[in-house]
Amino acid sequence: MITIQVNGTSRQIDIEPDTPLLWVLRDVIGLTGTKFGCGIAQCGACTVHINGAAMRSCSVPIGALDGAKIVTIEGLSPDNSHPVQRAWIEESVPQCGYCQSGQIMAVAAFLKTFAKPTDADIDANVTNICRCGTYPALRRAIHRAANAVKA
Amino acid sequence: MRATRVAPDLSRRQVIFTAGSAAGGLLIGIGMAAAPGGARAATVSNKPWDDKDSAPHELDAWIAIDPDDSVLIRYQRAEMGQGSMTALPMLITEELQCDWSKVRIEYASATRNARENRVYGNMYSHGSMSVRESQKMVQQVGASARERLIAAAAARWKVPASDCMAAQSVVTHRPSGRTLRYGELAAAAAKIKLAKEPTIKTPAxxxxxxxxxxxxxxxxxxxxxxxxxIDAQVPGMVFAAIAACPVPGGKLKAVDESVLSGAPGIVxxxxxxxxxxxxxxxxxxxxxxxxSRLQPQWDVGAAGLVNSAQLSKDFRAALGAKMVVARNDGDVAKAMSRGARTFEAxxxxxxxxxxxxEPMNATVNLQADRLDVWVGSQDAEGALHAAATASGxxxxxxxxxxxxxxxxxxxRDGNDEIVQAIAIAKVVKRPVxxxxxxxxxxxxxRFRPHAVVAFKAATGSDGLPTAWSMRIVTSSIFQSVGIPFPPDKAEPPAVDGLVSNGYAVPNQRIELLLKNTHLPVWFYRAPGANQHVFAIEGFLDEIAAANRLDPYRLRRKLLAGKPDWIKVLDIAAQKGDWGKPLPRGSGRGIAICNFTDSLCAQVAEVTVKPSGEVKVDRVTVVLDTRNMVNPxxxxxxxxxxxxxxxTAALYGKITIKDGxxxxxxxxxxxxxxxAEAPKIDVHLAPSGGEVWGGAGEPAVPPVIAAVANAIFAATGKRIRTLPIVDNDLRSA
Known part of the structure; x- marks a missing residue:
């Protein structure tokens, strides 16, 4: 039995320890905002926060997470009001939207380290794939969110 | 604010909207009001489908208006990020004259379409069709509802309908100033049948x-x-993973199931x-x-011997075979023999x-007399019929x-995942x-096809091409999909981007040979054009370079008499800084195409490092969709x-090995x-008129060509084979 805290709620998970966190979130707990894209930590659609750090949950086994605090897109804010979410809406970033939970979680963690990122910081650290190519809007939204946090 | 420039000499219909890379804001142009704030926006549920396919207070299958004036508008196509779920209801709103902030949108039901004589028409989203194919239809839906609401008000007031007008969900009797809200009229309007359908608005x-x-x-x-x-959650549902034969078309011969005996949780x-x-x-x-623990044995047959190198050889060898003629202007053979210079590539x-x-997926609940399918499909109607056939x-x-x-x-319109899910559900008899x-x-x-195009051209003493021929070998998407087509004609997706070239080359012969393999091929964003525009625009650039002509000016000359093409090309050259100096190792390329009735020209700026690494620095896009709903x-x-x-230009390639x-x-x-995304400047230049062009695809083909041409400008090396990463671009 593994105990994890997901979006503030404690959960007892009884499953094989090699099961990736992604599938615990989606199939066991029923939080479907975190998406499956590649299964090999390439695309980042499954990004969540584990103890505050952005991680690709498809490649993190649940057995390594006993006692961990996990935040998913559903727990980032109660009402879509996190500065990154607001910036995403204001810049109309999502198209198909499938990768955006992961993008938002990656950027929310990134901005904790890079409060006022340069474009080079963004290039080096925001590496999730978006097949719709929302990158221009995404870059604008990162700067917008950084400015909102700063203000 | 997003930078917005409006050329002063352009009329309302020729407004140029410019989206810069600065922080976003409103795009404001002549005749185009600013968008209302988020609070006034229409809405859709996070579950866009309706579990019931009818609603109270319906005027018809498309529109319901509740007593509180809220308007339900059904959207009959798919939403995959292209925004048509917003655009088509906006077109209905234009005619219905309802308050956009009171609009609620949901998907139309494919079942109802089947039951009610295809009341929603085609439901697919492909070919950039969602708006342009149903624009007239949905405008008529909105106009008809508006006139019925007006007729209901006129009847209640006992006044002529011609004295009434509708705006913002209110009907007003002009002489008296009396008003009735749509919510007060909907029940009566639902019973009204118009003697004559109203004429829809022109874009003007x-x-x-x-x-x-x-x-x-x-x-x-x-x-x-x-x-x-993939997020569907159905009570009692079980989870399935599948492995199809690695060689498409191959059959399952045997699988040793004993390796999973006793494994927990396996159904x-x-x-x-x-x-x-x-x-x-x-x-x-x-x-x-x-x-992953199963080791299935497959029967793959001769297809298991196929590999990419051999396929390429076979396609090239077929270039000399007898072909179907797709276009034949003038006399190419004669003009070729008289050319000052000839070219081949x-x-x-x-x-x-x-x-x-989102990887392919489907969730199904198959019962004796009912089948529910949760899926993301580009064609809910096609999915429904495939599911009906598979389930019986x-x-x-x-x-x-x-x-x-x-x-x-x-x-997402192949339905193969749906058919598989139903086959599994038949066995496990639970939701899957x-x-x-x-x-x-x-x-x-189902892949974008492999294609080979052999070009020949002759140029006159002025360097302009007088004749060109194009011989294409590729695979048939229509046969793969199952669309019947006469074998003596060239199927459009196999020749699009070539036959549709806008150049005034007096002698043109374009021919096609379809060579099918065991690999299924399919429509792929901007079918045909996504590979052939790269080819023809590259070949034209070769002619320009050899004859010492500027690639932009050569295109401009060959587009004489086509002011709409020239306008798009000119704006691209101007906004893309064509002709301005660049540092050593950098270059600009230009390309243009006509796709889904839209014109798109682009200028790409690239830098090629001595290591051969390509960086696309900037892309300028000019897009003429003729008319626009939502810029x-x-x-x-x-x-x-x-x-x-x-992605397709730089890296995209599926290699075939052992089939x-x-x-x-x-x-x-x-x-x-x-990190690799260039600065992209988009300029919208709608030229107006009767035709509505597509928006989702026409900017795909030119960027591939413009980047390849820019690499030539930067390095002198011509890209004739994609992807670019397979070409050696290292400096000597």
Missing amino acids: QFSFLPRRMPRVDVAHKTDGAAKFG AIVKLDHAVAVVATDSFWRAKRAL IYETPYLSHSPM LEPEQVHVHNAFLGGGFGR KLIWTREEDMRHD QTIVEQAESSVIFGL AAVQGNFDTYRMVRL
Whole structure:
């Protein structure tokens, strides 16, 4: 039995320890905002926060997470009001939207380290794939969110 | 604010909207009001489908108006990020004269379409058709509802309808100033049948459109609430993973099931003709892990000997064969023999995988007299009929709950995942969610075809081409899809981008040979054009370079008499700084195409490092969709198309080895990421008129050509084979 805290709620998970966190979130707990894209930590659609750090949950086994605090897109804010979410809406970033939970979680963690990122910081650290190519809007939204946090 | 410039000499219909890379804001142009704020936007549920396919207070199958004036508008196509779920209801709103902030949108039901004589018409989203194919139809829907509401008010007041007008969900009797809200009129209007259908507005008569409007689905896509097909949750559901024969078309010969005996949580091993699936109780992971322990034996036949190098040889060898004529202007043979110079080149483009971010999946609940399907489909109607056939039920017994699509690009209308899920459900007799792994999705795609084009051209003493011929060898998408087409004619997707060239070359002969393999091929964002525009625009550049002509000016001369093409090309050259100096190692390329009745010209700026690494620095896009509903989504689609095209240009290739696709995930099938995304400037230049052009695809083909041409300008090396990464661009 593994105990994890997901979006503030404690959960007892009884499953094989090699099961990736992604599938615990989606199939066991029923939080479907975190998406499956590649299964090999390439695309980042499954990004969540584990103890505050952005991680690709498809490649993190649940057995390594006993006692961990996990935040998913559903727990980032109660009402879509996190500065990154607001910036995403204001810049109309999502198209198909499938990768955006992961993008938002990656950027929310990134901005904790890079409060006022340069474009080079963004290039080096925001590496999730978006097949719709929302990158221009995404870059604008990162700067917008950084400015909102700063203000 | 997003930079906005309006050319002062242009009329309302020729307004140029410019989306810069500065912080976003309103795009404001002549005749186009600013968008209202978010609070006034129309809405859609995070579950866009309706579990019931009728609503109280319906005027018809499309529109319901509640007593509180809220308006339900049904959207009959698919939403995969292209924004048509916002655009088509905006067109209805234009005619209905309702208050956009009171509009609620949901998917129209494919079951109701089957039951009610196809009241929604075609439901697919492909070919950039969502708006342009149904614009007249939905305008008529809105206009008809408006006139019925006016007629209901006129009857209540006992006044002539011609004295009444409708605006913002209110009917006003002009002489007296009396008003009635739509919510007060809907019940009476629902019973009214008009003696004559009203005439729809021309774009020049629009008052609401074009208008930059936030997409209705955006907020659901920032908090994890938006439901995609893969998110379906059905009580009692089990999870399935599947492995189809690695060689498409191959059959399952045997599988040793004993390796899974006693494995916990395994419901079934399901053997299908071409695949094997494992079904697990509690998670997809359990099914997937168990499936990986099976070692199925396949019967692949001769297809197991096919590889890419041989395919390429075979396609090239077929260039000399007898072909079907797609276009024949003048006398190419005669003109060739009289040319001052002649040119020849062969261009080749590989198989590609669509690779939408959401891998293929379907969830089904098959009962004796009812089948429910949760899926993201580009064609809910096609999905319904495929599901009916696979299940043996009548179409009216099938309910397709179409979700938001995690990307489509042409892939999400094959229905193969739905048919598989139904086959599994028949065995396990429980609701089943089937998910393909990324590897399954990529290797069992229906690919963008491989194509080879052999060009010949003759130029006159002025350097302009007097004749050119193009001989194409590629595979038939129509045969793969099952679309009947006469064998003595050239199927359009195999020749698009070549036959549709706008150049005044007096002698042109374009021919096609379809050479099919065991690999299924399919429509892929901008079919045909996504490979052939690269080829023809590259070949034209070769002619320009050899004859010392400027590539922009050569195109301009060859487009004489086509002011719409020239306008788009000129703006691209101007905004893209054509002719201005660049540092050593950098270059600009230009390209233009006509696709889905839209014109698109682009200028790309690239830098090639001595190591051969290519960096695309900047892309200028000029797009003429003729008319526009929501410039916001058109700009988004242009940006999206550039990135999508860049992935294909720089990296995209599916290699075939022993009959199977080699690349299986994003580590080997590389995608453009944020760091590689160029600065993209989009200029919308709608030229107006009767025709409505598409927005989702026409900016894909030119970027591939413009980048390849820019590489030539930077290095002197001509790209004739994609992807670019396979070309040696190192400096000597």
